[in-house]
Amino acid sequence: MGFNLIRPIVVAPRTYDAIVAPSLADGDYTSIQSALNAGKKSIFIKDGTYSEAITIASDNVTLVGESLAAFIDGNLSTSGTVNGGTLDNLKLKNTLIGWFSNKVSNWKIENCITTSGFTIYGLNSNLVFNNNFYSADIRGTCTFNSNTVEVSGFYLIDAINSVVTGNIVKKGETLYNCTDLIFTDNVVNIAGNFYISLCTNVIFDNNTIDGQLNANSRLYINATSSDIDITNNYFKDCLWWGIEIATSSSKIRIKNNKIYNSYGIYGSGISECIIESNIIDNAPDTLAYHGIELVGTCNNNSVRNNTIKNINTGYYGITLGDGNKNDISHNRFLNVVSTYEIQNNGTNTQLIGNIY
Numbered sequence: 001m002g003f004n005l006i007r008p009i010v011v012a013p014r015t016y017d018a019i020v021a022p023s024l025a026d027g028d029y030t031s032i033q034s035a036l037n038a039g040k041k042s043i044f045i046k047d048g049t050y051s052e053a054i055t056i057a058s059d060n061v062t063l064v065g066e067s068l069a070a071f072i073d074g075n076l077s078t079s080g081t082v083n084g085g086t087l088d089n090l091k092l093k094n095t096l097i098g099w100f101s102n103k104v105s106n107w108k109i110e111n112c113i114t115t116s117g118f119t120i121y122g123l124n125s126n127l128v129f130n131n132n133f134y135s136a137d138i139r140g141t142c143t144f145n146s147n148t149v150e151v152s153g154f155y156l157i158d159a160i161n162s163v164v165t166g167n168i169v170k171k172g173e174t175l176y177n178c179t180d181l182i183f184t185d186n187v188v189n190i191a192g193n194f195y196i197s198l199c200t201n202v203i204f205d206n207n208t209i210d211g212q213l214n215a216n217s218r219l220y221i222n223a224t225s226s227d228i229d230i231t232n233n234y235f236k237d238c239l240w241w242g243i244e245i246a247t248s249s250s251k252i253r254i255k256n257n258k259i260y261n262s263y264g265i266y267g268s269g270i271s272e273c274i275i276e277s278n279i280i281d282n283a284p285d286t287l288a289y290h291g292i293e294l295v296g297t298c299n300n301n302s303v304r305n306n307t308i309k310n311i312n313t314g315y316y317g318i319t320l321g322d323g324n325k326n327d328i329s330h331n332r333f334l335n336v337v338s339t340y341e342i343q344n345n346g347t348n349t350q351l352i353g354n355i356y
Contacts, residue, residue: 016064017041022048032072036061045070045090053077060084065091068113078104087112098122103140117152124161138162154188156181175199183207190217190238197223205231211238211261222246228253235259241266242280245273247296254278263289264308269296276302281309289315298323298346304330311336319343329353 018040021027027046029035032054035043042062047069054072057079063086071091078085081102087095089111098104098121105123113132120126122140129145135152138144141159146166153172156164161180169188175181177198184205188194191214196202202225211217217238221228226249235242235257242259245252247269254265257278264280267273280291291308294301298321308317308331317333320326322345329352333341341356 015042016044019044019046020050021046032063045072049073055079056082056085058082062086063088063090065089065112078102083107086110091115092118095119098140122159175202178202190214192216193218193220196221196225196228199225200227202228203231204229204233206233208234208236209238209242210236211240213237213239216240219243220246221249221252224248224250226251230254231256233257235261237261244268245270249273263293264291265293266290267294267298267301269298270294270301271299273301275304275306277305279307279309290319291317293319294323294326295319295321296323297321298326300325302327302329304328306331307334308332308336308341309334311341316343317341320346320349322346324348326350327352331355 019027054076077096103123110129119137159178245267
């Protein structure tokens with residue numbers, strides 16, 4: 001995999017408690033764990049491969065590599081509730097910070113690369129910044145900024161008051177049981193569903209979601225999520241819906257997105273959602289299918305001011321199932337080949353100012 005981190009060599013001042021090196025001629029220890037067992041808190045690790053398992057069992061431990069050639073070729077984990085740790089400028093293998101019953105606070109992981117899984121169970125004030133991960137599993141509260149996830153996906157679970165911004169994720173994403181989350185300015189390549197499940201009060205803004213022409217790729221909001229703002233995003237090459245909202249989700253606001261897919265936006269059994277000022281188009285050389293489709297009992301939703309282009313014969317610009325009191329107004333339809341720009345099977349539907 002292509003790591004994109006370039007780090008200068010760090011010179012170790014004697015302000016570190018210990019220097020670990022492959023040879024005692026160059027440092028105080030040849031084993032990182034030996035330095036930790038001796039109670040050292042601030043440890044500088046010279047370049048080399050350290051084939052050992054590392055357990056951090058005390059607060060405020062700092063491990064800093066000379067460069068990314070300082071490789072901990074073994075499992076790194078914490079024991080008990082350990083707070084205030086730092087991992088900087090290291091190459092890591094399997095890394096596990098915290099646990100279900102031992103969530104950690106005030107950790108900083110920055111400028112590292114991993115060759116296998118990375119997991120942190122966070123309580124508050126954890127920063128994960130400018131790393132290159134094989135995979136990243138973030139459980140609990142965390143600020144996750146400017147990272148690249150190369151191979152196996154990114155998972156954010158049980159997060160409260162977290163920020164995820166400026167990252168590149170090359171395969172998949174899941175946001176599960178998150179509250180008060182800001183997810184902005186990320187680039188995500190997906191091979192299937194990008195899940196937002198059991199989440200409330202999420203700002204999902206200015207991201208690029210690339211389905212890479214994979215079947216069933218989409219942003220999938222499910223499991224009674226609510227108060228989600230999906231704004232100013234760019235969806236491309238998702239060979240299904242750009243955005244799907246599943247049954248029982250409510251108060252989803254989808255505004256000012258550009259969606260270039262086979263389908264646009266799909267909702268099933270949703271209520272009090274707003275779909276507004278989006279551009280739904282297709283790849284330049286093929287015609288798209290339904291632009292916006294609301295099926296099942298969809299009530300009290302608003303679909304307005306959207307531009308829907310290039311809908312194929314036999315499909316609809318907007319199709320509405322058996323819902324009640326939905327507002328479909330001021331939408332614009334361009335090159336809709338279908339018999340109907342709008343198919344309305346609902347009751348008490350407001351249809352005002354649509355341009356055909």
